[in-house]
Amino acid sequence: xxxxxxxxxxxxxxxxxxxxxLDETWEAIAQGREGxxxxxxxxxxxxxxLPVGEVTGDPAxxxxxxxxxxxxxxxxxAARQAYADAGLDPGCFAADRGAVVLGALTGGMVxxxxxxxxxxxxxxxxxxxxxxxxxxxxxNSADRIAELFGLGGFRTTVSNACASGGxxxxxxxxxxxxxxxxxVMAGGVDxxxxxxxxxxxxxxxxxxDGCRPFDAERKGMSVGEGAGVLILESEDHARGRxxxxxxxxxxxxxxxxxxxxSAPQPEGKGLREAMRxxxxxxxxxxxxxxxxxxxxxxxxxxxPVEARAICSLFGxxxxxxxxxxxxxxxxxxxxxxxxxxxTVLALEHQAIPPNLGLRTMDPKVxxxxxxxxxxxxxxxxMSTSLGFGGNNSAVLFCRPGTWQATP
Amino acid sequence: xxxxxxTADIVAAGAVRPGPTPVTRPAPAAVAQGDWAAYxxxxxxxxxxxxxxxxxxxxxxxxxxxxxxxxxxxxxxxQGIEPPVRGASTAVSVGTAWAEEGDEITFLxxxxxxxxxxxxxxxxxxxxxxxxxxxxxLTFGFQGENQTFAHDALSFESALWQGAHLLRxxxxxxxxxxxxxxxxxxxxxxxxxxxxxxxxxxxxxxxxGTKRAAGQGTLPGEGAAAFVLAAPxxxxxxxxxxxxxxxxxxxxxxxxxxxxxxxxxxxxxxxxAGTRLADAGLVLLGANGDPGLDAIYAEVARGLTxxxxxxxxxxxxxxxxxxxxxxxxxxxxxVRAVAHRTLPxxxxxxxxxxxxxxxxxLYHxxSAGYHSVMIVSx
Numbered sequence: 001x002x003x004x005x006x007x008x009x010x011x012x013x014x015x016x017x018x019x020x021x022l023d024e025t026w027e028a029i030a031q032g033r034e035g036x037x038x039x040x041x042x043x044x045x046x047x048x049x050l051p052v053g054e055v056t057g058d059p060a061x062x063x064x065x066x067x068x069x070x071x072x073x074x075x076x077x078a079a080r081q082a083y084a085d086a087g088l089d090p091g092c093f094a095a096d097r098g099a100v101v102l103g104a105l106t107g108g109m110v111x112x113x114x115x116x117x118x119x120x121x122x123x124x125x126x127x128x129x130x131x132x133x134x135x136x137x138x139x140n141s142a143d144r145i146a147e148l149f150g151l152g153g154f155r156t157t158v159s160n161a162c163a164s165g166g167x168x169x170x171x172x173x174x175x176x177x178x179x180x181x182x183x184v185m186a187g188g189v190d191x192x193x194x195x196x197x198x199x200x201x202x203x204x205x206x207x208x209d210g211c212r213p214f215d216a217e218r219k220g221m222s223v224g225e226g227a228g229v230l231i232l233e234s235e236d237h238a239r240g241r242x243x244x245x246x247x248x249x250x251x252x253x254x255x256x257x258x259x260x261x262s263a264p265q266p267e268g269k270g271l272r273e274a275m276r277x278x279x280x281x282x283x284x285x286x287x288x289x290x291x292x293x294x295x296x297x298x299x300x301x302x303x304p305v306e307a308r309a310i311c312s313l314f315g316x317x318x319x320x321x322x323x324x325x326x327x328x329x330x331x332x333x334x335x336x337x338x339x340x341x342x343t344v345l346a347l348e349h350q351a352i353p354p355n356l357g358l359r360t361m362d363p364k365v366x367x368x369x370x371x372x373x374x375x376x377x378x379x380x381x382m383s384t385s386l387g388f389g390g391n392n393s394a395v396l397f398c399r400p401g402t403w404q405a406t407p
Numbered sequence: 408x409x410x411x412x413x414t415a416d417i418v419a420a421g422a423v424r425p426g427p428t429p430v431t432r433p434a435p436a437a438v439a440q441g442d443w444a445a446y447x448x449x450x451x452x453x454x455x456x457x458x459x460x461x462x463x464x465x466x467x468x469x470x471x472x473x474x475x476x477x478x479x480x481x482x483x484x485x486q487g488i489e490p491p492v493r494g495a496s497t498a499v500s501v502g503t504a505w506a507e508e509g510d511e512i513t514f515l516x517x518x519x520x521x522x523x524x525x526x527x528x529x530x531x532x533x534x535x536x537x538x539x540x541x542x543x544x545l546t547f548g549f550q551g552e553n554q555t556f557a558h559d560a561l562s563f564e565s566a567l568w569q570g571a572h573l574l575r576x577x578x579x580x581x582x583x584x585x586x587x588x589x590x591x592x593x594x595x596x597x598x599x600x601x602x603x604x605x606x607x608x609x610x611x612x613x614x615x616g617t618k619r620a621a622g623q624g625t626l627p628g629e630g631a632a633a634f635v636l637a638a639p640x641x642x643x644x645x646x647x648x649x650x651x652x653x654x655x656x657x658x659x660x661x662x663x664x665x666x667x668x669x670x671x672x673x674x675x676x677x678x679x680a681g682t683r684l685a686d687a688g689l690v691l692l693g694a695n696g697d698p699g700l701d702a703i704y705a706e707v708a709r710g711l712t713x714x715x716x717x718x719x720x721x722x723x724x725x726x727x728x729x730x731x732x733x734x735x736x737x738x739x740x741x742v743r744a745v746a747h748r749t750l751p752x753x754x755x756x757x758x759x760x761x762x763x764x765x766x767x768x769l770y771h772x773x774s775a776g777y778h779s780v781m782i783v784s785x
Binding site: 005044045046047095096104105109112113116117119120121128129130131133137138139142143146147150151152153154155156157158159160161167171174177178179180182194195198199200201202203234254255256257258259260261262270273387388389390391 | 408409410411413437438493495499504506511512514515516518519520522523524526527528531532534535536537538540541542544545548549550551552553554555556557558559561562565568569572575576593596597598599600601602654655656657658659660
């Protein structure tokens with residue numbers, strides 16, 4: 001039997017309320033600078049004063065796209081960074097061996113909103129144009145990336161709610177392991193819009209004063225936006241072109257609770273299984289994990305469930321844990337990708353990001369939460385995501401040269 | 408590294424199909440006058456999808472998906488095959504370009520018309536695209552990997568690839584793969600404004616339609632098809648086998664489609680699949696009656712018959728209408744064709760003659776330039 005190829009990360013790019021680049025993001029994390037701020041993107045009677053992870057600045061200028069949704073601009077900008085970070089050029093791979101897998105939920109929802117507003121409210125039905133909706137689909141961002149970088153191979157958009165980004169990374173690994181692609185641009189993207197903000201607010205899940213993951217007095221999540229893109233390759237392909245390896249993507253697990261359409265299974269069994277599968281895939285035991293970047297939304301339901309899942313798998317010696325959501329909010333389909341990148345950056349910087357916003361630990365949460373930026377020896381780190389529909393995702397990264405796993 | 412063959416046994420299949428002919432409804436007065444035609448579920452089909460004792464409101468897409476999966480599971484029982492079990496060994500892989508966009512639009516329209524206080528949580532939860540896949544997990548207790556692919560005309564093919572891959576990788580014992588799309592008024596408005604859809608209510612006649620002159624367009628449709636997959640060789644008497652699936656997107660927006668490129672795409676796919684066109688008992692095309700696309704499909708059909716004289720070439724979308732994941736219904740037709748070695752009634756043969764069908768090659772091309780090849784074998 002042929003050993004499955006090891007998947008490595010050779011490039012990364014991201015944008016969020018914490019910054020437009022990897023360096024800006026890590027600087028914000030190291031300085032403990034939160035990224036939540038008042039919403040300015042659109043007016044909202046009920047949500048206007050809620051702190052959100054809104055990206056400031058002109059995304060179109062960054063992406064270089066002449067048209068497209070806010071999500072498209074974020075995704076392309078993140079992809080541009082990742083492509084450059086990986087040192088890729090068109091000669092590095094055949095077009096049909098380049099793939100793109102992006103997690104996305106809302107795409108160009110704003111175009112739908114504008115269209116419906118003209119149709120219903122402004123009584124301007126004669127001025128609606130189908131072309132105004134050309135960029136509304138959530139798959140548009142992946143298409144734009146494929147067009148820009150000549151990725152003619154496998155292409156898809158994963159829409160697994162807030163676990164989309166992690167699932168997209170898993171599918172990227174699948175493509176490499178199956179020999180379907182040599183280079184995969186995998187990640188996630190989402191942007192703020194009225195539907196998402198009002199939707200979560202209608203579920204009474206949004207905090208009026210910003211998310212405080214794992215805090216005893218947490219009041220909910222903060223919605224954010226952004227994109228994260230990672231370049232995945234087989235180790236052989238990366239070595240063959242002399243690429244720098246940022247990390248090994250050593251394992252991943254995706255599960256479904258089949259418990260409730262929007263709430264997680266109370267004991268966190270599905271997430272526990274996703275983390276176990278990630279470890280099993282890497283051939284590692286729980287004790288090997290040095291750090292977990294938790295989903296940690298700050299909602300009443302999520303945090304204790306996640307804590308139970310971690311404790312049940314890692315026992316009485318859980319690894320260091322932090323949620324980085326107060327730096328940039330919950331970026332939905334992008335969360336799994338952005339936080340995977342933060343996890344890899346933690347390995348690169350040998351430092352643990354702080355769980356910003358934590359004042360008093362929830363007594364129901366018995367985790368080793370890291371509250372201050374901490375330098376630490378990190379070889380293995382994990383990122384987790386949970387989503388509506390009971391979707392759970394875990395991705396496991398190892399620092400280059402440290403992974404001794406079963407083939 | 409050469410791609411590993413993406414194959415799976417197709418244990419069972421089920422579909423929820425629209426009525427065989429388009430039906431008309433008044434167009435929304437705000438944007439058009441007269442009637443619009445579409446391939447919709449018949450009333451009896453809709454009633455059959457109703458779940459007794461259900462208290463939660465579901466979106467139409469969820470009902471379609473559950474209906475198709477239930478029919479596939481019933482198919483397992485009818486064949487005496489052990490159906491997929493509840494638990495982590497059964498994965499769900501759904502392809503849907505628009506999922507419950509109807510509920511998403513309702514949520515948004517409430518905001519626009521009545522203000523943010525009118526935001527209804529149920530519509531928001533359903534607006535999340537994996538509402539269909541997670542509802543399948545909830546309804547049937549499938550706790551394996553649960554993926555939703557929402558990439559226009561690549562959606563179903565992505566789900567199919569992923570389902571087969573999970574089996575090959577040993578990450579599931581069964582994979583329930585579903586392609587589904589519900590007809591949504593908003594999408595009809597969009598399609599009509601762009602001139603995609605015709606207003607003639609007569610059935611589509613892909614590749615032979617002379618009534619739909621340039622500009623007349625195709626007609627929208629809806630439906631769902633579901634398949635229970637198992638790893639190759641693990642089931643005693645599968646209906647058929649998925650031998651190959653490949654789907655790709657264009658490298659530029661509004662690509663100029665050319666039959667030559669499409670034939671090269673098909674040739675390479677067949678080559679990589681280790682299949683000869685002459686061995687296909689049927690080539691099933693996704694032609695949808697759109698004049699521009701039909702012209703490409705017609706040229707492709709001519710190219711295929713030149714390569715393999717006598718090969719039977721057929722179409723099916725005159726019975727489904729056009730939607731992003733209609734290829735799932737074509738795939739279901741192909742599975743039945745192979746399972747029963749006969750031509751399903753909904754397939755219209757354009758050239759050649761279908762004998763005892765042991766292999767079907769499906770080829771699809773969308774106006775956006777997404778294209779795919781799938782192969783179903785005995």
